[in-house]
Amino acid sequence: MLLQVLLTGVLIGSVYSLVAVGLTLVWGLMDIINFAHGEFLMISMYTTFWLYALLKFDPLASLPIAVGVVALVGVLTYKLVVKRVANAPGLMxxxxxxxxxxxxxxxxxxxxxxxxxxxxxSLLTDKRFIIGDLIIGLPQLVAAVGSFAMTLIIALLIKKTKTGRAIQATAQSKDIAELMGVNTERIYAITFAISGACVGVAGALLANTFPVYPECGAMYGLLAFVIVALGGFGNIWGAFYAGILIGLAETLGGFYxxxxxxxxxxxxxxxxxxxxxxxxxFGW
Amino acid sequence: MKNRALYLIFAAVLVLPFAITNVNFQHVMIMFLIFASLGESWNIITGFAGQTSFGHAAFFGIGAYTSTVLFYKFGVSPWVGMLLGAGIAAVVSVIVSYPCFRLRGHYFAIATLAVAEIIKQLFVSWDYVEGATGISIPVVEDSFIAMQFHGSKIPYFLIGFALFFLIVMVARSIEKSKMGFYLKAIRESHEAAEALGINPRKYKLLAMMISSALTALLGTLYAQYILYIDPFMVFSLEISMKIVLLSVLGGLGNIYGPIIGAAILIPLSEYTRVFLGGTGKGIDLMIYGALIVLIACFEPHGIIGLLKKRGKKRGALYAKTNA
Incomplete structure (x- = not known):
């Protein structure tokens, strides 16, 4: 039974991680708390739901579309709102x-x-593995694996690609990055897009198992704040481990x-x- | 001379609900007083001392619950409950802040949010205070002792005004005192303040104590005014954030900010609710949210920033008020 609880914790924690990774990127880069992050997740879940309800798309098939939609929402959020308040004092x-x-x-x-x-x-509904006493729901497993894969992709993207290095440079010092020829405006927009893509993936995967309603992103958003801080601001792997930890704490606490x-x-x-x-x- | 703006505000606020006797308007004035005072209290720890609190609903809720439970279970006057609630809030704030003050910046802010959520969860599952169901305050005849007035909103307004006056004056005297300068030194640089011989932890704790005790006073008034409380209402993140938002909107770190912020945000939220809220479709909050975004985008320095700019140009009253 304990094993089952631990497993459930890791699986849900992995999705928490991905939501938090999206948040920590923006937070680490711009020192801005995006309170609408949970709502981005909600948009992704609604996108997946409507594609399913109207066009009979399987959530896995609508995943790329959801990613595109939320990435676009992210860019628009930056261009229309965040850009104007990025340099304002205090908590504006x-x-x-x-x-x-x-x-x-x-x-x-x-x-x-x-x-x-x-x-x-959907393709995954009600499918499960049973190993001994252990029951693993396929939707949860796919959500966890998908989230981990996306986290890995983002981490590699940040570490290995030119754009990723430009993001790192901008996070360290905007001015010096600009002197080095980095178009920081573009980098900010790209980061918001990546951040949106993260919750896009998470939302499409969650829509398999969780109900979709206007408040559905709020709790994820709130937990994501805690996870980001727990992992250390701007630290992708920190957010990942912290997400797993919070997932475990939640299921163990809930169980006992x-x-x-x-x-x-x-x-x-x-x-x-x-x-x-x-x-x-993982902060220092 | 310097006080003139402040006394003008007091006079205007006091006269308004007698001049305009519309009940909706009087309600908006009461909510304005409650939230302006909450903003003032919050401003002491966040505006002056620079320690962002996203969890002030915790103290608001403690104030509301202390007086309500005492009245509901034992028939104790809410006035006693109000003072006791302030005391309890101060004690709780010290207990939770002492470890949290190790943290800086956003880490502290998220910690206050976590504390408030934990306290909310505890109240939700605490059967003695009726858990998630909440408490309806037993209705009695109009009485000052029981802090219930059903005939008119004016008594609530006057109590609100008295608290508002008290809290603004406390905030003002802190701002002008040595402690105010210490807090601002801590805000600007923790290390530099320490090097000057200020004990940052002591003054941060003191500021937090005062701030949370004052916040709790308003919790009691709110509970007596609405006559019903539950944990999701009084401990909500919405309340914490509303306090933050209106103070940020007005301008952080001086006593006019929360008053101006509340004067804009509260009528906005109450009137959109009155005129558009009946549909249950969320149009009111949609418009409210959109207006907040617009204000933030076009006035990113806060309303005080705008007034300061104007003030400098014209040499007007407002420039002096922020010295």
Missing amino acids: ALLATFGLSLFIRNLAQFLWSPNYRFVSE LGTQFKYAIAFLIYLLVLQFRPKGL
Whole structure:
């Protein structure tokens, strides 16, 4: 039973990680908290749902489309909103993205009502492996593997490609990166696109198992803040491990103390870990 | 001379609900007073001392719950509950902030958010305070002792005004005192402040204590005004964020910011709700969100920034108020 709980924790944690990776990129690069990140996830889930409901697309088939849609939303968010407030003092960027998240969430409610919607039949629905006592749902497994793969791709992208190195340079010093010929405006837009792509993947994979409704991204967004800080701002692998840790804390806490405490445990883990690593697990 | 703007604001606020007796308007004024005061309280720890708190709903909720539970279970006057709630909030704030003040910047901000969420979860599953169901405050006849007035909103307004006056004056006297300068030194540079012989942790804790105690006072008023509370309402991230937003919107770090911010944001949110909220389709919050984005994009330095700019050009009143 413990093994089952641990496994469930790792599987859901892996998706948390990917959502957090998207957030940590922007946060690390621009020092901006994107409060609308959870809403990006919601957009991806709705995209997947509507492609399924109207055109009978399987969620796996609509994944690339969802990625494209949310990446575009990310770029637009940067160009239309974040760009204007990026250099403002204090928490003005937070104010803007919070307003944006309210807007997107309630726009979804206005357009599609607050009802829960489900992708009821897909390639993965109800398929599972049974190994001994262990039950592994295929949708969860695919979500976890897909999330891990996407995290890996992003990490390689940042580390190995020219664009990735330009992102790193801009994160370290915008001015010097510009002196080196980096078009930082473009880099910011690209980073928002990558950030959107991350939640695009996560949303399409989650739509297989979770209901889709206007508030569905909110809790993921909130957990993503904690995970990003737990991993250390801007640290991709930090966010990844922290996501797994939070997933485990949530399922273990939920199992042993009752599900009403599962998020409280996750937040408590953050407070405890930060006592020993005040800049997150992998921060310095 | 310097105080003139402040006293003008007090006078204007006090006169308005008597001049315009529309009930909706009086409601908006009460909400304005509550949130402007919350912003002022929050400003002490975040604006002055630079420690961003995303979790002030925790103290607001503690204030609301302390007085409500005492009245509901034991019939204790909410006035007693209000003071006790402030005391409890101050104690809780010290207990949770002491470890959290090891953290800097965003790490601290996320920690306050985590603390508030944990406290919310605890109240949700705490049966003695009715858990997730919440508490309806037993309705009694109009009475000052029981802090319930059903005939008119004016008594609530006057209590709100008294708290607003008190909190602005506390914030102002902190700002002008030695402690205010210490806090601002800590905000600008923790290390430099320490090198000058200031004990940052002591002053941050003190600021947090005062800030959370004042926040709790408003929790009680809010509970008595709405006459119903549940954890999702009073401990919500929405409340924490509304406090942050209106202060940021007005301008951080001086006592006019939260007043100006609340004067814009609260009527905006209350009136969009009154006029558009009935449909249940979220149009009100959609427009509210869009307006916040627009204000942030076109006035990224806060309203105070705008007034300062104008003030410098014209040598007007506002330039002096921010000295």
